[in-house]
């Protein structure tokens with residue numbers, strides 16, 4: 375029997391755990407951890423995502439601060455906002471929604487965020503720490519994937535893991551985390567020769583390419599655990615639906631466990647954002663008390 379890994383349910387549990395720890399934290403320090411989200415422009419998908427984040431922040435007992443900027447905002451205004459959030463002691467986590475409009479520099483913004491408040495884990499300091507095995511803020515999506523894998527498989531040592539996609543946001547940090555958990559890790563991408571055969575050897579298959587239903591039955595090893603990071607909006611009979619990078623129905627009977635889309639990795643990403651905000655606040659407060 376194939377297990378459908380319920381990301382929504384697991385996310386509920388994590389947010390519940392975080393809310394308890396937030397209550398302890400607030401009782402101890404008399405501070406409510408704050409998460410600031412910066413949204414540039416009004417992309418409808420981003421608005422859904424931000425709304426979900428606000429809802430989860432409230433559930434976790436975090437203070438949620440939103441900054442909505444127009445799509446044509448200039449770099450200086452955004453830089454100034456980041457610098458004021460960096461200095462604001464009531465803000466423990468900062469997230470700037472990506473992608474940014476093309477006239478703005480993403481790298482500049484990511485590097486402007488104080489590494490201690492970088493709850494996305496995208497700052498080069500956090501990336502470097504993760505890849506050298508040091509403690510750091512870990513990108514929310516890969517962190518959510520690891521929690522699901524470890525719940526499912528326990529110890530991941532010696533497993534063959536294949537990551538499809540090499541983005542800075544998912545593929546690369548995912549590979550670092552799997553390596554840290556003692557997997558044998560392969561990253562495949564658009565230039566990989568015989569990508570399908572490589573995937574078919576994976577005990578753990580992580581799909582993060584943003585290609586609707588790319589991965590079908592012949593790509594998976596019998597009994598594999600499949601984590602589908604893709605969230606692709608496609609039209610089916612004139613209706614907008616969300617599908618993953620994995621053709622769920624095609625692989626279902628062959629794998630041992632799989633995450634659905636929606637209701638899989640997405641909700642876990644948001645739950646991990648809450649977790650990271652608490653972690654960031656804990657580090658900021660204990661450091662300032664030293």
Ligand SMILES: Nc1nc(=O)c2c([nH]1)NC[C@@H]1CN(c3ccc(C(=O)N[C@@H](CCC(=O)O)C(=O)O)cc3)C=[N+]21
Pocket residue numbers: 422423426469470471472473494514515605616635636637638639640641642643644
């Ligand atoms: N700085 C930054 N950090 C991010 O983590 C980040 C980002 N920018 N930009 C956009 C992407 C996308 N992303 C999603 C997270 C959760 C869902 C999610 O919860 N999706 C629901 C479905 C929501 C719906 O119904 O549309 C689900 O999969 O069940 C979706 C998308 C985070 N991202």
